[in-house]
Amino acid sequence: MKPKKCPNCQGELTTKQVEKILKGGVHTAILQIEAEVCLNCGEKLYKPDVVREFAQIRAKLKNRETEETPEYLAWLEETRLKIEEGLQAAAQGDVLDATEVLAQLRSKVAAAKIALA
Numbered sequence: 001m002k003p004k005k006c007p008n009c010q011g012e013l014t015t016k017q018v019e020k021i022l023k024g025g026v027h028t029a030i031l032q033i034e035a036e037v038c039l040n041c042g043e044k045l046y047k048p049d050v051v052r053e054f055a056q057i058r059a060k061l062k063n064r065e066t067e068e069t070p071e072y073l074a075w076l077e078e079t080r081l082k083i084e085e086g087l088q089a090a091a092q093g094d095v096l097d098a099t100e101v102l103a104q105l106r107s108k109v110a111a112a113k114i115a116l117a
């Protein structure tokens with residue numbers, strides 16, 4: 001499977017953990033989720049499923065008049081986990097994670113140092 005390209009600049013995309021801030025009315029929620037991030041322009045791409053979840057969270061935030069309840073927090077956590085599961089399934093074998101690439105580079109450098117010593 002070919003890695004997808006950035007729709008803005010055709011740059012390379014990498015799967016990254018990002019912070020997404022959602023606002024609904026006066027309320028704000030911060031989600032830590034995975035997204036495809038362009039290495040060139042920084043554009044963040046989310047799957048359609050994720051975008052739908054964002055809309056639901058925004059609507060929920062907007063309608064929320066009271067303080068955060070345990071039910072609400074549990075719901076938010078559940079939604080976050082669902083999003084991550086979906087993204088992990090979608091990202092498999094697609095784009096190499098940046099941290100994995102870095103780890104490979106480090107082991108190559110370490111091996112080169114041993115060879116020179």
Ligand SMILES: [Zn+2]
Nearest residue numbers: 006009038041
């Ligand atoms: Zn881009």
